[in-house]
Amino acid sequence: MGSYILKRLISAIPVLFGITIIVFLIMSLIPGDPATAILGSYATPENVEKLNRDLGLDKPMAQRYLIWLGNMLTGDFGRSFSLNRPVLDEIIERFNATLILAGTSFVLCSILGILAGVISAARQYGLADKAITFVVLFGISVPSFFLGMMMILAFAVNLRWLPVSGMYAIYGGGDLPDLINHLIMPALALAAVATGVIARLSRSAMLEVLRQDYIRTARAKGVPERRVIMGHALRVAMVSIIPVLGIQAGFVLSGAVYIEIVFQWPGVGRMLVDAILKRDLLLVQGGVVFVAACYVLFNIAVDVAQSLLDPRIKT
Amino acid sequence: MSSFFRLLFRNHLAAIGAVVIAAILLLVLITPLLPLHDPDVTATADRFKRPFSDGHLLGTDHLGRDLLSRLLYGTRLSLAVGVVAALIAASIGSAIGIIAGYFGGHVDNIIMRGVDMLMAFPYILLALAIVAALGPGLLNALIAVAAVNIPFFARNIRGITVGLASREFIDAARLAGMGHTRIILTELLPNVLPVIIIAMSTTVGWMILETAGLSFLGLGSQPPQADLGSMLGEARSAMISHPTTSIVPGIMIFLIVMSINLLGDGVRDALDPRLRSGALSRPRATTLVDRQGDISAPTDDLLAIQDLHTQFHVGRRIYRAVGGVSLAVKPGECLGVIGESGSGKSVTALSAMGLVASPPGVITGGAVRFKGEDLIGAPYETLRQKRGDRVAYIFQDPLSTLHPLYRIGQQLAEAIQSHHQISRAEAHSRAIQLLQDVRIPNAESRVGNYPHEMSGGMRQRVGIAMALANEPDVIIADEPTTALDVTVQAQILSLLDDLRRDRGLAIIFITHDFGVVAQLCDRIAVMYAGRIVEEGPTRAVLDAPAHPYTGRLIACVPELGGGRRALAAIPGLPPAVDDLPVGCAFAPRCDKAQDKCRTGEVALQGAASHAVRCHFPEEAV
Numbered sequence: 001m002g003s004y005i006l007k008r009l010i011s012a013i014p015v016l017f018g019i020t021i022i023v024f025l026i027m028s029l030i031p032g033d034p035a036t037a038i039l040g041s042y043a044t045p046e047n048v049e050k051l052n053r054d055l056g057l058d059k060p061m062a063q064r065y066l067i068w069l070g071n072m073l074t075g076d077f078g079r080s081f082s083l084n085r086p087v088l089d090e091i092i093e094r095f096n097a098t099l100i101l102a103g104t105s106f107v108l109c110s111i112l113g114i115l116a117g118v119i120s121a122a123r124q125y126g127l128a129d130k131a132i133t134f135v136v137l138f139g140i141s142v143p144s145f146f147l148g149m150m151m152i153l154a155f156a157v158n159l160r161w162l163p164v165s166g167m168y169a170i171y172g173g174g175d176l177p178d179l180i181n182h183l184i185m186p187a188l189a190l191a192a193v194a195t196g197v198i199a200r201l202s203r204s205a206m207l208e209v210l211r212q213d214y215i216r217t218a219r220a221k222g223v224p225e226r227r228v229i230m231g232h233a234l235r236v237a238m239v240s241i242i243p244v245l246g247i248q249a250g251f252v253l254s255g256a257v258y259i260e261i262v263f264q265w266p267g268v269g270r271m272l273v274d275a276i277l278k279r280d281l282l283l284v285q286g287g288v289v290f291v292a293a294c295y296v297l298f299n300i301a302v303d304v305a306q307s308l309l310d311p312r313i314k315t
Numbered sequence: 316m317s318s319f320f321r322l323l324f325r326n327h328l329a330a331i332g333a334v335v336i337a338a339i340l341l342l343v344l345i346t347p348l349l350p351l352h353d354p355d356v357t358a359t360a361d362r363f364k365r366p367f368s369d370g371h372l373l374g375t376d377h378l379g380r381d382l383l384s385r386l387l388y389g390t391r392l393s394l395a396v397g398v399v400a401a402l403i404a405a406s407i408g409s410a411i412g413i414i415a416g417y418f419g420g421h422v423d424n425i426i427m428r429g430v431d432m433l434m435a436f437p438y439i440l441l442a443l444a445i446v447a448a449l450g451p452g453l454l455n456a457l458i459a460v461a462a463v464n465i466p467f468f469a470r471n472i473r474g475i476t477v478g479l480a481s482r483e484f485i486d487a488a489r490l491a492g493m494g495h496t497r498i499i500l501t502e503l504l505p506n507v508l509p510v511i512i513i514a515m516s517t518t519v520g521w522m523i524l525e526t527a528g529l530s531f532l533g534l535g536s537q538p539p540q541a542d543l544g545s546m547l548g549e550a551r552s553a554m555i556s557h558p559t560t561s562i563v564p565g566i567m568i569f570l571i572v573m574s575i576n577l578l579g580d581g582v583r584d585a586l587d588p589r590l591r592s593g594a595l596s597r598p599r600a601t602t603l604v605d606r607q608g609d610i611s612a613p614t615d616d617l618l619a620i621q622d623l624h625t626q627f628h629v630g631r632r633i634y635r636a637v638g639g640v641s642l643a644v645k646p647g648e649c650l651g652v653i654g655e656s657g658s659g660k661s662v663t664a665l666s667a668m669g670l671v672a673s674p675p676g677v678i679t680g681g682a683v684r685f686k687g688e689d690l691i692g693a694p695y696e697t698l699r700q701k702r703g704d705r706v707a708y709i710f711q712d713p714l715s716t717l718h719p720l721y722r723i724g725q726q727l728a729e730a731i732q733s734h735h736q737i738s739r740a741e742a743h744s745r746a747i748q749l750l751q752d753v754r755i756p757n758a759e760s761r762v763g764n765y766p767h768e769m770s771g772g773m774r775q776r777v778g779i780a781m782a783l784a785n786e787p788d789v790i791i792a793d794e795p796t797t798a799l800d801v802t803v804q805a806q807i808l809s810l811l812d813d814l815r816r817d818r819g820l821a822i823i824f825i826t827h828d829f830g831v832v833a834q835l836c837d838r839i840a841v842m843y844a845g846r847i848v849e850e851g852p853t854r855a856v857l858d859a860p861a862h863p864y865t866g867r868l869i870a871c872v873p874e875l876g877g878g879r880r881a882l883a884a885i886p887g888l889p890p891a892v893d894d895l896p897v898g899c900a901f902a903p904r905c906d907k908a909q910d911k912c913r914t915g916e917v918a919l920q921g922a923a924s925h926a927v928r929c930h931f932p933e934e935a936v
Contacts, residue, residue: 018431
């Protein structure tokens with residue numbers, strides 16, 4: 001097992017390099033002179049030249065990439081000019097908030113999605129199946145930012161059950177119940193689409209498995225039906241559900257951008273949008289590389305989970 | 316093609332999706348012709364007019380602009396941007412995919428590595444990076460959304476192309492001296508085009524949603540131009556005081572994405588042949604019972620199947636797999652049920668404990684009595700408590716009938732724990748004991764194996780061990796030795812025979828092999844087209860088969876050292892059970908058949924010990 005994890009980690013190294021190359025190439029797409037783009041049209045020539053030197057833009061591209069990569073490897077992501085602080089500090093602080101939001105959403109969509117899919121499959125064509133199919137269709141079609149806004153209208157403004165936005169109350173907040181209170185709506189809004197996708201996939205995976213001969217064997221042994229569904233069938237269905245959980249984690253992580261904007265959540269997504277609008281490119285660059293790298297590592301964890309579940313995978 | 320559209324529109328949801336998206340498209344196409352206000356003319360005096368106020372059907376927004384007009388023009392823009400993004404992503408992605416798939420080797424390797432890298436990014440993050448570099452704006456948002464969808468097309472189309480590139484018609488084109496470009500354009504492209512179109516139809520909704528999202532963040536369309544996303548983004552600040560301006564564009568995005576999703580699902584389902592046959596329905600925990608007519612009185616048999624009828628209802632067709640079968644076993648007795656594939660012997664066996672897959676299976680008549688108690692239509696829990704505990708099954712092909720992800724020890728333990736409350740350790744040692752009983756060497760270490768780590772013969776023994784776990788009264792063995800080689804088969808048969816003698820187990824042994832029957836069974840029943848055509852003591856039936864079918868069946872068996880007897884295959888095929896002939900089902904293949912055989916029911920006649928369903932039996936019974 002340990003050697004398998006090591007193998008997967010080693011295989012991730014070229015992917016991580018690839019990510020930095022892609023981000024670097026995208027950033028070199030900037031039309032015209034980046035320094036002017038950053039400083040705006042009122043910049044003096046001296047300022048432009050100084051920034052060009054600071055950013056190393058006077059050097060050839062390959063050299064620039066290596067310098068940037070080397071700096072990142074030593075933990076230097078550069079300095080955000082709009083916030084006037086090191087990029088990495090800002091990212092880590094913001095990523096914490098995103099992780100709370102996206103992590104909660106991911107757990108929610110995995111549990112709700114799989115549960116809905118299993119119930120739907122076990123009661124195929126029944127009332128529960130139809131109701132779930134309908135809700136799932138709604139979930140995958142409604143834009144998360146619109147859903148978030150409507151939730152605010154319904155539960156914060158009209159019913160006053162939950163706070164409108166933010167991560168903690170301004171006065172007297174800051175503890176866990178306060179965080180949970182603020183987390184409920186954004187986490188649900190963010191989970192909606194992924195829940196729908198996972199539910200659909202789980203349903204078809206379960207239907208596929210339930211037709212297999214070993215399910216008939218379990219029933220012939222007299223295994224109670226609940227255990228047949230939740231044990232025998234789900235165990236095998238998970239083998240095809242888990243990779244999709246990995247993909248959906250990516251959607252949840254990046255879809256957090258919309259939700260962070262709608263709910264004023266102080267996460268990386270909102271930071272990126274602000275940085276883009278302020279043309280703070282070092283912050284964008286660093287943020288994208290950081291989040292993408294985290295996602296790559298998460299996917300390794302998914303692969304490991306998969307190999308633990310399925311003994312037929314050679315580790 | 317017409318069957319495709321019939322299937323598509325039989326799916327009501329897909330039809331609804333098609334109608335909604337068609338209506339939106341129509342509305343958007345005629346928008347410039349409608350008598351609408353200019354979408355960009357502001358009138359601050361008319362801010363936030365309510366819907367249905369005069370002149371403004373949906374009211375006005377925060378700058379007094381007509382909401383209906385802005386909605387329709389915004390929808391136009393959103394749809395156009397989404398479709399263009401889909402077209403760009405599809406053409407570039409497919410081109411990359413075709414090149415990678417067609418040339419293969421290093422080209423393929425390098426391209427697909429790049430595609431994998433791009434797919435390692437969370438989707439929206441990559442779009443954000445592109446917009447960050449190019450700067451906010453609708454065109455840049457379009458480029459970003461198209462770019463992040465390229466890998467999806469590249470990967471899918473490559474897969475299809477790789478399959479096509481090795482086909483004969485491509486080789487033929489090469490031999491004819493066609494250049495690569497010409498082969499790709501005239502031979503490959505026409506074949507992958509349908510796949511590209513389907514992939515587009517399923518992703519265009521996403522792309523519309525993603526561009527709307529970027530505009531919502533302020534990174535897409537810039538004022539005063541507005542697509543649905545930026546309308547929603549602008550309305551957000553007034554959402555609490557004037558929710559209409561948010562709700563209207565939001566619902567429009569929802570309707571567009573939902574209708575495209577519905578239509579896309581419908582297209583995919585209509586093209587997927589597995590859904591066409593309805594194969595994706597899940598079998599219930601017990602077979603459906605829809606019993607008509609009376610049932611026979613209890614007998615003193617251990618397990619008695621009485622006049623059983625089991626059918627498969629597929630669409631409007633009814634397959635009469637079992638048409639009135641009666642079988643019975645007493646303790647310690649072994650009954651062989653023999654017949655060709657499709658004669659209904661397995662379905663009879665599975666019906667006993669309600670294990671016929673349903674849908675499509677339905678038990679329509681008869682009774683199955685265990686110690687006199689009728690199990691057909693019994694509550695699930697009654698049936699479950701008998702399954703595996705009193706009546707156990709051994710199935711054919713243990714690779715597919717054993718659970719692939721549980722250790723065999725767990726599977727054995729579970730068989731016991733489903734019926735008896737025993738501790739884990741106890742169940743474990745009992746599992747080892749069971750493996751030893753079926754003579755698996757190194758049972759202590761084998762108990763931790765997964766099925767895929769064992770040989771076919773070992774797995775079959777595990778299947779038998781599982782059936783023995785609760786010391787049942789009856790074992791129904793459905794061709795348990797068919798997949799095995801002869802020596803293993805002999806070992807397993809003698810194992811079953813020992814158990815029968817030692818434990819007084821009753822066995823119903825289903826097979827198409829007379830050799831096996833002769834070795835193990837006291838009595839045999841011969842099945843043909845869902846009915847028993849002959850039943851009697853093994854020796855009597857084998858030595859003097861009464862039914863012409865039995866005779867022909869035995870004549871098919873080569874005898875070791877039996878000289879130069881001609882092996883007579885039976886001409887013709889068994890009848891289809893959804894279209895059974897009137898009278899004797901074997902008549903069309905029988906050379907003794909007369910007019911009498913083709914009219915009316917033929918009854919099972921003869922003594923209780925040896926009976927035959929034939930007007931002109933080979934031997935008097």
